[in-house]
Amino acid sequence: MAAPLAVSLGDPAGIAPEVIAESWLRREEEHLAPFFVVGGAQVLRAAANSRGIDLPIVSIFTPGEAADVFGSALPLLGGEDCTPTFGEPTIEGATLALHSLTSATALALSGEAGAVVTGPIAKSKLAEVGFTQPGQTEFLADACSLPHEAAVMMLAGPSLRTVPLTVHEALSAVPALVTRDLIESKARIVARALARDFGLPSPRIAVTGLNPHAGEDGRMGTEDRDVIVPALATLQAEGLAVTGPHPADALFAAHARDGYDVALCMYHDQALIPIKTLDFDQGVNVTLGLPIVRTSPDHGTAFPIAGKGVASPGAMIAAIRMAGECAARRTVQKAA
Ligand SMILES: NC(=O)c1ccc[n+]([C@@H]2O[C@H](COP(=O)([O-])OP(=O)(O)OC[C@H]3O[C@@H](n4cnc5c(N)ncnc54)[C@H](O)[C@@H]3O)[C@@H](O)[C@H]2O)c1
Ligand SMILES: N[C@H](C(=O)O)[C@H](O)COP(=O)(O)O
Numbered sequence: 001m002a003a004p005l006a007v008s009l010g011d012p013a014g015i016a017p018e019v020i021a022e023s024w025l026r027r028e029e030e031h032l033a034p035f036f037v038v039g040g041a042q043v044l045r046a047a048a049n050s051r052g053i054d055l056p057i058v059s060i061f062t063p064g065e066a067a068d069v070f071g072s073a074l075p076l077l078g079g080e081d082c083t084p085t086f087g088e089p090t091i092e093g094a095t096l097a098l099h100s101l102t103s104a105t106a107l108a109l110s111g112e113a114g115a116v117v118t119g120p121i122a123k124s125k126l127a128e129v130g131f132t133q134p135g136q137t138e139f140l141a142d143a144c145s146l147p148h149e150a151a152v153m154m155l156a157g158p159s160l161r162t163v164p165l166t167v168h169e170a171l172s173a174v175p176a177l178v179t180r181d182l183i184e185s186k187a188r189i190v191a192r193a194l195a196r197d198f199g200l201p202s203p204r205i206a207v208t209g210l211n212p213h214a215g216e217d218g219r220m221g222t223e224d225r226d227v228i229v230p231a232l233a234t235l236q237a238e239g240l241a242v243t244g245p246h247p248a249d250a251l252f253a254a255h256a257r258d259g260y261d262v263a264l265c266m267y268h269d270q271a272l273i274p275i276k277t278l279d280f281d282q283g284v285n286v287t288l289g290l291p292i293v294r295t296s297p298d299h300g301t302a303f304p305i306a307g308k309g310v311a312s313p314g315a316m317i318a319a320i321r322m323a324g325e326c327a328a329r330r331t332v333q334k335a336a
Helices: 016-025 041-049 063-070 091-110 123-127 136-143 171-177 180-198 223-237 268-278 314-335
Strands: 005-008 035-038 057-060 074-077 115-118 152-156 161-164 205-208 242-246 262-265 284-288 294-297
Touching (some): 005 091, 005 314, 016 035, 016 314, 035 091, 041 057, 091 115, 152 268, 161 268, 180 262, 223 242, 262 268
Parallel strands (some): 035 074, 057 074, 115 294, 161 262, 205 262
Antiparallel strands (some): 152 284
16 A cells, blocks of 8 residues: 655635535545645635635644544645635745645655645746756755656646657747757657556657758758757667657647657647647646655646636545556566
8 A cells, every 4th residue: 555645735815725525525536545735724615615614624743643534524734825816926825835846745755745746836936935947857866866857747648648858948949959869868768668657668749840840951941951850769779769850830739649658759839739739637747757756737727717616626536546557567577
């Protein structure tokens, strides 16, 4: 049995508290592994109330107590809290979000938690309280003493998996960042992770072109011909099932998606638009390459709809489910 999952609160002014509450409410029908939340009791209660949920919360003092509580109440670890201000992010709330993320990550690293599921944070708000990384992915890399490039973001839904080669970078900076080394290193991490955590021993990796029509033989940009093609040749020589560079505009059609297990895309929106178009309410942001399991819903804080009872809990439920599945698989692997 894997250890319970640690769920970080996310920005308390966003929708994370309410979708976490809804996830606990649906724990049986959604077959969710036991989880506990780190901090934010009054925020969670207020968020639940905004959806008409009378949320039973029980404080636990160690993660090990979570499983016994989970069937009748939401286990909560840690007493840090803040005043609920739905839709209005505050410094107090950002501080709580950062402390919750830090504690949840530490519990996963110690093995007391089987995984960390991160509630969405607002990067710009967290930067005001000392968060220096581009996102939670890089925060987790630092916590695991890994270089940022070793932590690979994958978005996974029922229809599609995508990985952005470059992530939170200005579009103008992307062409220079598309290098053979980055393509080769991320493809290797993806291949290893899909074998380890997703039961795909030889995953088919479709790599997109950077330019329209994958450069049209160099007539619309040369990165595809001069950078991506050689990188793929190197990976193919190593035995990885990589193909491309594929024209990105046709790669996400239903018939095309049957031909690969994951699409390695050149930049953030090239990877995230299709997954959030096809599977928004079931999309999971999973970090590959870490010694711990980390997932997050594909959405953000959604401040404008926080506390209004309209946020879908689907992606948070999917993130918790995937974390439980990956944690259970790693527990079996360790025991073997
Ligand atoms: N997992 C994460 O930590 C994560 C993911 C994406 C964005 N963010 C952060 O969140 C903040 C807002 O980002 P954004 O506006 O680009 O993205 P967002 O996902 O917060 O919102 C995009 C749109 O989707 C809607 N939406 C989001 N989640 C929804 C849900 N569960 N149900 C119904 N509608 C939903 C929002 O109302 C909005 O219209 C930013 O600071 C960004 O950095 C965090
Ligand atoms: N790029 C992610 C998305 O749009 O879903 C989001 O910003 C989360 O990134 P981190 O998990 O690195 O914070």
